[in-house]
Amino acid sequence: MTEEIKIPAEFPRGSDVAGKRVVITGAGRGLGRLLAHAFSQAGAQVSLVARTETDLKTVAAEIPGESLVFSGDVTDAYFNDSVADAVVAEWGGLDVWICNAGISPIVAGPCATDPAVWRQILEVNLTGAFLGARAAARVMTSGGRLIFTGSVLGERPHEGLSAYGASKAGLVGLAKGLALDLALSDITVNVVAPGWFDSPLAETWKATPARAERVLAHTPQGRWGAAADLPAAYQFLASDASAFITGTVVNVDGGYLLK
Numbered sequence: 001m002t003e004e005i006k007i008p009a010e011f012p013r014g015s016d017v018a019g020k021r022v023v024i025t026g027a028g029r030g031l032g033r034l035l036a037h038a039f040s041q042a043g044a045q046v047s048l049v050a051r052t053e054t055d056l057k058t059v060a061a062e063i064p065g066e067s068l069v070f071s072g073d074v075t076d077a078y079f080n081d082s083v084a085d086a087v088v089a090e091w092g093g094l095d096v097w098i099c100n101a102g103i104s105p106i107v108a109g110p111c112a113t114d115p116a117v118w119r120q121i122l123e124v125n126l127t128g129a130f131l132g133a134r135a136a137a138r139v140m141t142s143g144g145r146l147i148f149t150g151s152v153l154g155e156r157p158h159e160g161l162s163a164y165g166a167s168k169a170g171l172v173g174l175a176k177g178l179a180l181d182l183a184l185s186d187i188t189v190n191v192v193a194p195g196w197f198d199s200p201l202a203e204t205w206k207a208t209p210a211r212a213e214r215v216l217a218h219t220p221q222g223r224w225g226a227a228a229d230l231p232a233a234y235q236f237l238a239s240d241a242s243a244f245i246t247g248t249v250v251n252v253d254g255g256y257l258l259k
């Protein structure tokens with residue numbers, strides 16, 4: 001007789017992040033601010049990271065519950081380590097680190113792309129995520145969750161955004177490699193790849209009618225991502241329910257990658 005699956009008394013809930021100690025980088029505005037609201041509303045303790053302290057303090061004042069604010073640059077290894085150490089000192093541990101800080105300063109072909117700008121994009125979007133993951137993994141002594149904010153543009157190219165696309169494609173490779181390296185430490189590493197969302201970063205696209213039309217034409221659901229569309233993917237990957245999911249990409253894109 002085959003043995004039946006043992007049914008647990010209670011299943012972990014896919015959105016349950018209550019009590020989790022969470023670091024969110026790029027939390028001063030846009031999608032990071034959105035995640036700070038969603039996680040704190042769900043009962044998590046959140047630490048907010050970005051360079052502009054006034055933005056972080058504004059977000060901290062908006063959200064419910066306890067939060068910490070760390071202003072600094074994610075490209076600085078020492079800064080990332082000091083955030084991880086401070087969270088552990090303050091809250092006794094660290095459960096989730098969301099590497100969300102990112103930039104996309106130009107739309108230009110290769111010849112018009114200043115090498116310094118290329119380096120800056122890779123430095124913030126990719127190296128910054130590595131340094132955050134490294135700092136977090138160092139203190140996640142009883143397991144944890146690393147979540148990177150990727151982009152559909154890391155999976156499909158877009159004219160003028162090759163540096164940004166390369167940085168986001170690199171994040172997928174980084175997540176898979178780290179997932180392997182950290183598997184036995186019970187640390188999962190995954191990417192959430194948003195499609196086109198309303199945020200300060202996307203403003204230039206919305207402001208240019210031809211670009212905005214193209215976004216909608218390529219998004220089968222025919223609309224921009226809204227605030228309620230995104231956080232659940234992060235919360236699932238941060239919850240106990242996703243313990244066996246690592247090295248994956250969750251696209252939250254209204255079907256953008258389908259066509």
Ligand SMILES: NC(=O)c1ccc[n+]([C@@H]2O[C@H](COP(=O)([O-])OP(=O)(O)OC[C@H]3O[C@@H](n4cnc5c(N)ncnc54)[C@H](OP(=O)(O)O)[C@@H]3O)[C@@H](O)[C@H]2O)c1
Binds near residue numbers: 029050196
């Ligand atoms: N909006 C979209 O449609 C969309 C789609 C796909 C992916 N994404 C990704 O989502 C993430 C957030 O984007 P967003 O749209 O919310 O952008 P945003 O509104 O420009 O916010 C970016 C955040 O990152 C912080 N940041 C930038 N450089 C930093 C650095 N070196 N060190 C620390 N913090 C830094 C910014 O604060 P400071 O400038 O004060 O440091 C800000 O809080 C990015 O990784 C982006 O690539 C966005």
